[in-house]
Every structure is written in structure tokens, then in C-alpha cells.
Amino acid sequence: MRFLAIAILAAVMLASLFAPRLAPYAYDAQFRETPNAPASRIFPMGTDDIGRDRFSRLLYGTRVSILLAPAAACVSIVLALLISVPAASRVPGVGLAVSGLTTICLSLPWLFLFIILRAKLPLNTDPSTSVLLTFGLMGVAGWAWPARVFAAAIREIRQSGWLLQAQAAGIPPWRIALLYGLPHLRSIAAAQFRVLVPAYILSEASLGLLGLGVSDPMPSWGNLLQDLQHPDIVRANPWILAPLALLVIVMICLELLQSPPEASL
Amino acid sequence: MTLRPLADAGRRVFRSLLNLVLVVLLGGFAAAALVRYSPGFDVDENSWNPRISADTLAALHARHEQANQLLPFYLHYLRAAAQGDFGQSDSYRVPVSELLHDRAPVSAKLIGWGVAGGLSFGLALAWLSVWPRRAVLSIATASVSGLLLAIPSAVLALAFFFAEAPLSIAVALTILPRVFGTLRALLEELYSSSALLAARARGIPPWVLGIRYVLRPAAPQLMAVAGVAFVLAFGSIIPIEALCDVPGIGQLAWKAALSRDLPLLSGLALIITFVVAFVQMTGDLLAGERN
Numbered sequence: 001m002r003f004l005a006i007a008i009l010a011a012v013m014l015a016s017l018f019a020p021r022l023a024p025y026a027y028d029a030q031f032r033e034t035p036n037a038p039a040s041r042i043f044p045m046g047t048d049d050i051g052r053d054r055f056s057r058l059l060y061g062t063r064v065s066i067l068l069a070p071a072a073a074c075v076s077i078v079l080a081l082l083i084s085v086p087a088a089s090r091v092p093g094v095g096l097a098v099s100g101l102t103t104i105c106l107s108l109p110w111l112f113l114f115i116i117l118r119a120k121l122p123l124n125t126d127p128s129t130s131v132l133l134t135f136g137l138m139g140v141a142g143w144a145w146p147a148r149v150f151a152a153a154i155r156e157i158r159q160s161g162w163l164l165q166a167q168a169a170g171i172p173p174w175r176i177a178l179l180y181g182l183p184h185l186r187s188i189a190a191a192q193f194r195v196l197v198p199a200y201i202l203s204e205a206s207l208g209l210l211g212l213g214v215s216d217p218m219p220s221w222g223n224l225l226q227d228l229q230h231p232d233i234v235r236a237n238p239w240i241l242a243p244l245a246l247l248v249i250v251m252i253c254l255e256l257l258q259s260p261p262e263a264s265l
Numbered sequence: 266m267t268l269r270p271l272a273d274a275g276r277r278v279f280r281s282l283l284n285l286v287l288v289v290l291l292g293g294f295a296a297a298a299l300v301r302y303s304p305g306f307d308v309d310e311n312s313w314n315p316r317i318s319a320d321t322l323a324a325l326h327a328r329h330e331q332a333n334q335l336l337p338f339y340l341h342y343l344r345a346a347a348q349g350d351f352g353q354s355d356s357y358r359v360p361v362s363e364l365l366h367d368r369a370p371v372s373a374k375l376i377g378w379g380v381a382g383g384l385s386f387g388l389a390l391a392w393l394s395v396w397p398r399r400a401v402l403s404i405a406t407a408s409v410s411g412l413l414l415a416i417p418s419a420v421l422a423l424a425f426f427f428a429e430a431p432l433s434i435a436v437a438l439t440i441l442p443r444v445f446g447t448l449r450a451l452l453e454e455l456y457s458s459s460a461l462l463a464a465r466a467r468g469i470p471p472w473v474l475g476i477r478y479v480l481r482p483a484a485p486q487l488m489a490v491a492g493v494a495f496v497l498a499f500g501s502i503i504p505i506e507a508l509c510d511v512p513g514i515g516q517l518a519w520k521a522a523l524s525r526d527l528p529l530l531s532g533l534a535l536i537i538t539f540v541v542a543f544v545q546m547t548g549d550l551l552a553g554e555r556n
Contacts, residue, residue: 100287104295107288107542108534109500115522116530202417206504209419210519228420229508231427244420251415 061219075139084150127218351532379436492548
């Protein structure tokens with residue numbers, strides 16, 4: 001199952017990477033004479049209400065969602081690592097303050113925290129800025145949980161025997177951190193990355209549906225799902241469900257990769 | 266000897282309360298800073314009045330500047346918030362507390378039913394996965410949970426809305442896959458306990474086993490899971506209420522974000538932070554007490 005999941009994810013990723021070559025049209029190319037056209041040889045999934053090819057938009061939208069969610073997860077992990085160092089600090093007050101800040105961020109539902117930050121920034125931005133804002137803010141807003149995990153791991157490392165040995169051997173702190181500390185955190189970072197990527201893909205989808213994500217004409221899974229709000233259009237052209245189907249398939253594949261190999265059989 | 270557990274419990278309650286106060290103070294600071302630095306906050310309408318003399322204008326400006334320094338503003342904001350005054354909404358032109366008063370019951374009902382449903386469905390699914398000890402059921406329940414986890418809550422909400430089904434079930438189904446793993450692990454641990462095996466061997470009926478040997482010992486962890494479920498429900502009501510036109514706090518937050526109504530968002534953030542932190546603290550405390 002894991003192999004199948006990896007194969008599907010690789011195929012989706014390749015298709016999205018080569019979207020400009022695979023897509024028959026540009027994502028914003030309009031065919032005004034054929035709005036809401038059904039699936040045909042010219043438009044494999046039909047067209048949307050302003051005559052844009054749904055298939056081309058799905059390919060480009062997949063690229064936005066599937067490539068930028070990992071980038072946002074990387075931002076969260078780097079931020080979490082930077083913040084977790086003072087959080088695990090022995091300096092009185094510093095650890096408590098960072099821990100308090102982490103607790104606040106965790107107390108506020110994630111989506112709510114995101115929309116507060118999003119509201120602070122301009123809503124009417126050009127599409128590429130909206131993409132950067134959406135995924136950049138996800139990265140910034142999602143630091144709290146990994147930071148807590150990293151802080152706990154750093155505290156554990158501090159009490160380990162090998163650290164005492166390394167300190168006793170006179171190895172400089174930066175060398176201990178770089179050569180011994182970071183490899184210990186790498187597996188935790190990888191686990192957090194595997195959790196954050198699907199979470200960000202889902203969040204982008206919800207935000208796009210709410211009109212707070214990537215803005216038109218740039219497609220993303222989130223804004224492609226907006227058509228689901230019109231059941232009559234969905235009934236007329238079931239291909240509208242394609243972004244949702246692809247999202248669910250990718251999410252299931254990512255879930256399979258999260259579980260240990262023996263559990264995913 | 267008998268006073269020691271009491272003292273421990275007291276210390277735990279004190280530490281939790283201190284944590285709650287710290288969270289509220291820091292949350293209040295963040296909310297006040299958000300309002301203070303919102304666009305147009307510094308604009309004083311009197312400065313456009315041509316009948317005001319330059320001296321009066323300078324005096325007004327100085328007073329305005331002093332009152333609007335972050336720390337005095339924060340203290341003023343916190344004092345007013347403690348009295349239930351969270352300022353005025355920019356977009357609705359009514360006090361934030363009034364908006365909350367009207368909308369909180371709607372969201373509370375949705376969250377309450379959602380959390381209860383999510384935990385019940387989660388427990389039922391976890392029980393099906395563990396108790397009959399059949400691989401097919403275990404795979405099927407994990408698949409259901411995995412599928413639900415793969416669907417955005419907003420899409421679930423739309424499906425329920427168009428099917429005219431209760432939206433609290435959509436909230437419950439959003440919570441279910443996120444608590445299923447924990448509940449399954451908990452039940453697995455309890456079902457393999459020697460006490461339960463002995464009781465099973467004595468032929469005690471399954472429902473008695475379920476209550477006495479599973480639900481009762483699992484109560485502390487269930488309370489902690491309920492706290493997590495509450496946070497999840499709060500997060501899920503934003504897309505559900507916004508897309509399904511439910512006049513609750515989630516819809517209010519969404520509208521405030523779209524209209525960049527920062528005073529309203531700040532008030533909501535402060536209240537939600539307090540409520541969530543309080544519920545989590547209560548859950549953790551009760552779980553600790555039972556342990």
C-alpha cells in the first residue's frame with residue numbers, strides 16, 4: 001500500500017510539475033463563447049462559468065496546492081526549531097514566556113489564528129501575492145505544535161548521557177548542536193513535516209472555499225472547490241468533483257505514508 | 266499522610282489557574298496590540314474639524330497619543346474586557362459583546378452536539394475496531410476514519426447542508442477521525458488488561474464489562490480527549506457556519522476577517538482563547554483527579 005501511495009503521489013506531483021506542458025490551455029485562458037460547457041474532446045472536464053478549461057485549471061491548481069504545502073511546512077518547522085531553543089532554555093522567565101506564547105497559539109483554533117493574521121494583511125492582492133500570503137501565513141501560524149515537540153526533545157537531549165560526555169570532552173557547544181543535536185531532531189522534524197503537509201493542504205482547501213485563500217484567476221484546490229456551493233452545476237457536470245476526488249486521494253496517500261510500514265498493509 | 270494528595274491537588278489547581286491567567290494576559294496583550302495597530306486606529310475625526318484651534322488640536326493630539334501608547338492601551342483594554350466590554354465592531358457598528366451575546370448560543374449548541382457526537386461516534390468506531398477482534402472490522406473502521414480525515418470540513422458541511430441534515434453531525438464527523446486513533450489505542454490497552462481478561466473469563470456480560478472495565482477506567486483520558494475535541498469543534502465551526510449561513514461565532518469571525526474588522530476579531534480571539542484554555546484546563550484537571 002505504501003508503494004502504491006508513493007507511486008500515486010509521484011504521478012500527481014509529476015503531472016503538476018509538468019502542468020504547462022500537459023495542460024491544453026493556460027489556467028486563465030477564457031473561451032467566452034463556451035461557458036459551463038460539458039466534458040468534451042476539446043475540454044476534457046468541461047469549462048467553468050467564465051469559460052476556462054477545468055482540466056488545465058486542475059493541473060495548475062494541483063501544482064499550487066501540492067508544492068506549496070510542503071514549503072509552508074518547512075517554514076513552520078524552521079520557525080519551530082528557532083523558537084524551541086529559547087523555549088527549552090534554563091534562563092528563568094524565557095522558557096516560561098515562550099511556553100505561554102505557545103500555549104496561546106495552541107489555545108486558539110488554528111483556522112481562527114490564520115484568519116486573524118490574514119485579516120491584518122490586504123485582502124485584495126494580485127494572485128501570486130495571495131498564494132505567497134496564504135502559504136506563508138500557514139507556515140508562520142503553524143509553528144506552535146512542532147515547537148512544543150522540539151522543546152520537549154531538546155529538554156530530553158539536555159539530560160542525556162552522551163551530551164554530558166561530549167561536554168566533558170570539551171567539544172564546543174556549536175559543534176555539539178550541529179553534529180549531535182540536530183541529527184537527533186531530524187527524525188522529529190520529518191515526522192512533523194509528514195503531519196503538517198496534509199494539514200496545510202486541507203486548510204488551504206477550506207480557506208479557498210471561504211474565499212480567504214488563493215485568489216482568482218490563480219487556481220488552487222481550495223478555490224476550485226468553490227463550485228461545490230452550487231449543487232445544480234455539480235449535477236450538470238460531475239467533473240466539478242474532480243479536484244475533490246484528487247484531494248481525497250492525495251490525502252489518503254499522505255495518511256498511508258504517515259503510518260508505520262507494518263500498520264499500512 | 267491523608268493531607269498529601271489534597272495538597273498535591275491544590276498545587277495542581279493553582280498551577281493550572283496560574284497558567285490560565287498567563288494565557289489570558291498574553292492573549293489580551295495580543296488582542297490589544299491587534300486593535301491598537303489596526304488600520305485607521307490613529308485617525309482622529311476632530312483633526313478634520315476646521316473650527317478647532319491649533320492649540321486645542323495639539324492638546325487633543327497629545328492626549329490621544331498618550332492614551333494610545335501600547336501599554337496604557339493594553340491596561341485599558343484589559344480592564345474593559347474584564348467588565349465585558351470588548352469595544353465596538355467596525356463593520357456592524359454595535360458593541361462586540363452584543364454580537365457575542367446573540368451568536369454564542371447558536372455556536373455553543375453546534376459545538377456541544379458536535380463534541381458529544383464526535384466522541385460517541387469515535388468511541389463506537391474504536392470499540393468496533395478493538396472488541397470483536399476481527400481484522401476486517403479493524404481495517405474497515407480505520408478506512409472510515411482515514412476517509413473522513415481526507416475530506417475538508419467545509420466540504421462535509423456543504424454535503425450536510427444540501428442534504429438538509431443536522432450540521433452538528435458534520436462537526437462530529439470532523440472530530441471523529443482526529444480522536445479515533447487515541448480512543449482506539451486507549452481501548453486496545455484496556456482490553457488487553459489482565460483485569461478485563463479475568464472478568465471475561467468469569468462470564469460477565471459485555472455491557473457490564475464495557476462500563477466497569479472500559480469506560481470507568483478510561484474516564485480521565487476521555488475527559489482530556491473531550492478538551493481536544495472542543496478545540497477541534499471550535500476550529501470546524503468557522504467553515505461550517507460561514508458556508509451554511511449559520512449565524513454563530515464562526516460566521517461572525519469569517520465576516521470580520523472579510524471586512525478586516527480587527528476590533529471584533531480581537532474580542533473574539535480573547536474570548537475563544539479564554540474559553541478553550543479554560544475547557545482544556547478543566548479537562549486536564551479532572552483527568553488528573555481521576556488518575
